[in-house]
Amino acid sequence: MATTTVPLPLTPVPHSLPSQLKRIVLTGFMGAGKTTAGRRLAAALHWDFLDIDALLEERHGSTIADIFNTHGEDTFRRFESHAIAHALGHRNTVIALGGGAPEVLTNRLLLEQTPATAVVFLDAGFPALFDRCMLQPDAAVRPNLADPVAAEARFRARLPLYRRIARITVATEGKTPDETVITIQERLQNL
């Protein structure tokens, strides 16, 4: 008896990314959700996830706070730039930057000049960001959040930089991390 081959249905892919896209970089202030949403986005896409702070902690065998204490912020920024350059060499990878990365011109140029890379700014107001950080039970110590007045000044100074480097801005206030991830995917689809 003749048999017919019925093609198996494809598993539905809820969000397909533009095929040329090889990296998604999340930027935004401390508490924006870069680490949390980045990890979940990578899992949803079956991509790798690289968190620049985690890379630095692994490479230097110490916490971010210890790197700040031992070497100072300028040296931390140099280490951070090296880690970003390394991470941008990876494909099919979601990269979570630290909140201060766009302050450094080298980092902005690296992001701008790396092809097939979409930078996504996770946006929220300072009070919400500060509260999120305070509510994170096991969060690493963030040295640049120790003085709330100075932190808010940094937030204001950085806002135009986040906006300048990003292809997409996602408003995160009032969203859950999973809703943020879905919105990022929807926005990337329409790039």
Ligand SMILES: Nc1ncnc2c1ncn2[C@@H]1O[C@H](COP(=O)(O)OP(=O)(O)O)[C@@H](O)[C@H]1O
């Ligand atoms: N819409 C949202 N998107 C992402 N994270 C959110 C959102 N709302 C609240 N959060 C919470 O805010 C915190 C963000 O922390 P984290 O991911 O470490 O931020 P970042 O890496 O940007 O400093 C987490 O505790 C997360 O659960």
Ligand SMILES: O=C(O)C1=C[C@@H](OP(=O)(O)O)[C@@H](O)[C@H](O)C1
């Ligand atoms: O904004 C900043 O200056 C910093 C943000 C932190 O990362 P997150 O934005 O992931 O908290 C971390 O890189 C370091 O504490 C400095």
Ligand SMILES: [Mg+2]
């Ligand atoms: Mg983070």
